[in-house]
Structure formats: structure tokens, C-alpha cells
Amino acid sequence: MSDWNERTIGDVAAVFDGPHATPKKTTDGPWFLSISSLDQGRLRLTESAHLSEEDFTKWTRRVTPQEGDVLFSYETRLGDAALMPEGIRACLGRRMGLLRPKRDHVDPSFLLYAYLAPQFQAVINSRQIRGATVDRIPLVDLPSWPIRLPSLGEQKAICSVLGAVDDKIAVNERIAAACEALLQLRFAELGMADEPDDSQAVPLTDLITFNPKLKKPSAEEPVYVDMAALQTSRAGIPSWSRRAPKSGPRFMNGDTLMARITPCLENGKTGYVDFMGDEEIGLGSTEFIVMRSRPGVPSELSYFMARDARFRAHAIRNMAGTSGRQRVSAADASNYLVNDPDPTALGDFGQQASSAFAHMKSLEGESRTLATLRDTLLPQLMSGRLRVKDAEKFVEDQV
Template structure:
């Protein structure tokens, strides 16, 4: 094990930030990298927008993100970062910065993990500026902040161990995306072919979730759903799974799928089938198709108007078509769930190994054996 040295950030990387404005978004063109593009150390473009070629020229006058750059947020979601991959044309959004590694001192993959390590996260917490509305990293001071790194050979070893976990998670993400795409295409086909239309309220009921304050939750494995998605866990099941959850207050009309039995709280509805021949999987896509987020009945506190929602009309597939659909998509839903759970386990292992490797408490060879067993 080589000796670790303390550097200043500016000794090992250049610091850049993006424009202090927001361009007009488009549905195609170069990617617009925003805070939503960062997902706990990984780049996630699923919620990212695009910009036109004209806007791209304007928004890259300061810097063009390159392969190997470390993307980070310097306002609001402090501490999150991601590695910029190759083959992507993109510009930085507001509140986004870049660390461009000096590769004779640090490799990009290791710099990402060093940034995410508890020691540097504590540096961010202790040196951030508390603003009136949001906290921020002072970019003028960031190059002077301390960061510990070993020699290049050990950096490569550590990055390979942790990177193997990220690679497996990335594979799972691709499998999940492909599964969802297939299910979406099958739904589109069966829905388009459906002859019958019916009011939503004759096919399902939207039942109210139940109040469950955080202080009353007990440690358990049952996912708790609010209007923004999973909001914790509990030891009691309210609704047997699989099932569909609909945002009622807050994130109006948001649609979530739970493969497991779950506990929806009082900011949500959950779906109860009235017609057993219509599978829950079909309703998951059908409800997304209905754009329920447009049915906001309360301007002060957003809320889904249940009566209006149940009065909307939807296409209902024939019984044999519904049966064919569910036989094809149900295994894909289960596959998606399995890969989701595996990725959560791998991410937890990565978060466990990261501080131990970065502090020197765990040797690389021991970590390699742990990762080999996991992947």
C-alpha cells in the first residue's frame, strides 16, 4: 500500500463552471446537463433535456464537457457528482461545475470516488456557504480545498474495484430500460387495437392511502409510498402487491409501480381493480397515458380531483388480448424488480467499501474478493 498525500484540489484538477442562465430547452440536440443529471455518483440522462445547436455554441463558450470530467453540483444538491462518459455532446447547466483531472497526478475514475468519499463530503459540509435560499460551494475557494490521494497505481486498483460495482449497476440499468421499452411497446399495440372504451371508474377504483407520520413508522421491509415515490419503509402492509400508486397531493398524477406489497400514505391513491380481466400492469401504463397530472383541483396545495379522474375514458382491451399482454409483460416486470433490487444491494456495498478503501482500513485485494462474490 502506497503512501497517501494531501493535495489541494487545484493541484490535481482544473475547476470550471457553466453559464449562469438557462437556455431554451428542446427535445433533441446536444444534452443539457443539470442537477437532475446526477444520481449518486452516476450520470443519468433520463430526466435531462436538450438544447439546439445554436444554443450549444453559446452555452459552451466557457467550457465543453469532455470524457473523464467530473461533473458536480455547486448549489442545492451539494456532494453529488458523476463521471462524464465519452461519445456525448453536452453543455453545462446552471449550478453545475466540472473538475478536469490532471491525469499525470490523478485518474478520472479515482477522482470521482475521492469526491464522493466521506472525508471530502465532510470538507464540503464544513466549507460550504450558507445562502439565504440555498447552500453552495464557493468555486473561487474550491481549488484550495484539501483532498487525499495515493499514487497512480493504487488509484487504478481502487477505481477498478469500485468501478466493477458501477459497471454491474449500469448493466442492470440497461436491462431495466430495455424491459420497460418492450412493455411500453406492447401496451401501445394492445391499446391502439382496443375497440371498447369505458370510464376509468368502471374499470378501477382510486382508494385513499392512510396517514403514516414518520415518527410512527417502524423498521421493516415494506416500502412506504408518498406522492413523490418511495418515502421510507415500515413493518406493516396496507396493500398487497403488485400494485399501482397515484399521486394525490403534492406530485399530482404521478404513477408508481410496486412489485411488492406496500403502504401508500394519505397523499396518494392506490388502484383497486373492478374488472379482474384487466391486469394491473395494463392499468399502470393506461394511467400514465391519461395524463392525470393535468387534473389539479387546488391551486394552493396541488391535488388530484378524484371524481374527474374516474370520469375520464380509456381504451379497454379484449379479454384474450389482455391475457396475452400480461403473459408477456409480467416476467419483464419481475425481471426489472430483480435487477432493481440487485442494484440497490450493489450500491449499498459500494457505499460500504468506499470509505474503507479511501481511509486505508481495507486493502484492495480484500475488497476485490468481496466484489467478485457480489458481481
């Protein structure tokens, strides 16, 4: 790394943070970026909220995020960051900061990769302030923290290699999102999202069961999914681990996991289970409800029902509990009428959904492999141990 120089964050970027408060969230308008928006180096707008134009003006008095800014969390989820894309109107939320690159010293994408690399992650770990409830980055000190950089030309070459992998992951995500959007239209054509006609209305429980009973998992440490793992779209399966929780709803492949608490239900957090063995039984957080299509009904129907705005509005109306942690029960969620779908149309939907979900799962698997490749190359390139030309040849064989 002889041609790499140690600089400070303040040498190569300006540091900003957002307001230390949370505005009222809305269903549309400018984006409100929170720590949930950060996902291992990527910005997830699907995990972000909106705010009003009036609040947007207030929340951007200090800084307005712009294309090329490196967004990061300075409390709780330390070390995560993402690059601000172009064409997005957004403000910073609580616990969010940004680095505005000085582009005559650092390429914005390289600054993101340098932030995520093990070398700077070690700096964060050693210099963070550890609190009784949350750890944090002292923003007043951050400009003095060291960071190593090569020449701008070398920065751009490294970004070209890593960016090729990230671009392919982004393409996969766009394809998966398009598949889901098309299936949403096919689901709407079934009429189940419409107000039910009295002559065609049937209880939703004729088609879907809620929290179906399953035997105890045989594995000592079964698959476990917690609330944080659920996404707001199919373009990303729930992450999972293996542990031995004392209790929780049981599920198997083909089931849908729907959030039953605020604000996750309003945000549409939902997960479709297709990542276990055929006979395997998993356990999950008590903060979601398991939905399973009845025999003869496409398993994917439960997923799109859980994602349906009218159904979620029904569930939200039936929430009970404290204002900060309201829940909906399986009984209240299932107390719902829908138009009985035409059997032929339902069968066609099932065939399309099954094929599309299989394709999305394949894309997700490829993206995970690519992410592993990127995470393997990142520390090698950022330390100078791997030459760009060697990395380029390796990436060409994989992408």
C-alpha cells in the first residue's frame, strides 16, 4: 500500500447529521431516511417512510441529502452506510448522518467502499462511544478519524470492479421487483382486493388459515425468523438464523409471515417462506402472524393477501394495546370477507405466481453469491493486497 496515503475524514468529506426528532410519517411525499433504510451498503427505499412537504422544509434546514453523499448511522447500527442515489428527494432521520465527499480528493463510491471495508470498520469499533442503551459515533470527533486512500485514478478503477458486482445485484433486484409488481396486478384481477359483493362474499378463512397448528420442530435449533428480518417486498427473502426459542408461531415452506404490530403492519412487512427443507418446521417472533393457503389454493395467494392494502387496513382497525405497541390478533385479522375468486382464474394465478416466485428465488440466490464475492474482494482491494487487474479478471468470470 505504498501508494496509499493516510488522510482524515475531514480532509476528504464534510460531516452532517439530521434533526434529533421524528416527523409525522405520511403515505407519500419526500422520503424520510432512517437506519432501517440502510442494508449492508445499499439504500432500501422500501424500508423508508415519507413525510409532508412542510416537514421536509424543516428537516432539511441543516442539510439536504444529494447524489453521491454517503449516508450512515451514528447510533445503534454502527458501520452500515449507503450511497445517496440521484433523483431522490429525501431528508435525514434520527441517528442518521452523511459524508459529503470532496470530489477532488475522493470518489463518492470509493468513500462508501472505504467506509464499509474492515480497515475503517475497525476504526469505528475502536473509537465508538459505548453507552448503557446504544453505542454511537461521536460526530464531533469523526472528522479527525483516519482513512487510507489511493490516487483518484486507482479509486475509480477499484470502484469499477466492485461496482460491476453491485450493478448486477441491482439489476436482479429490479427484475424481482418487476415480477412482484406484475403478480400484484394478477392478484388484483381476482377481485379479492375489491370491496366484496354480498352475492360473492366468502370468509377469508375459506381460503387461508391463520396461525395453523404444527408439531414442535424436530431440530434442537430450528430455523428462526425475527421481525427485523421481514421485508416490505418479495425482492429479498427474510434473513434467518438457527436458535432454540422457548415459543413462537410455527411455519413451513409455503407459509406467509405477516407483521401484527405497529408500525411494521402499516409498513407492509411480510415474508414468504421458501428457504427451508420440505418437511422442516421453523419458529418465529411472536410479533407476526402465520398465514397458510388451504389445500387447492395457491400458497402465494396468502402472500399477496397479506400485502393487500384493504386487508392491512382491516387489520390495523382491529389493533388493540398501547398506542406505542398495538397488535392485531389472528382472530381479528381473519374476520374478513373477500370476493370468492373464479377457480380457473385462481389456478392461472397460481401457475404464474409459482413460476415467478421460483425465478425470484433464483435471482435472490445469485445476488447472495454476488454479495459474497463483493465482500470477499472488498477487503483485498481496499488493503492493496489484490491488484485491480486480477480482480477484474475474476469478476468477468462471475458476472
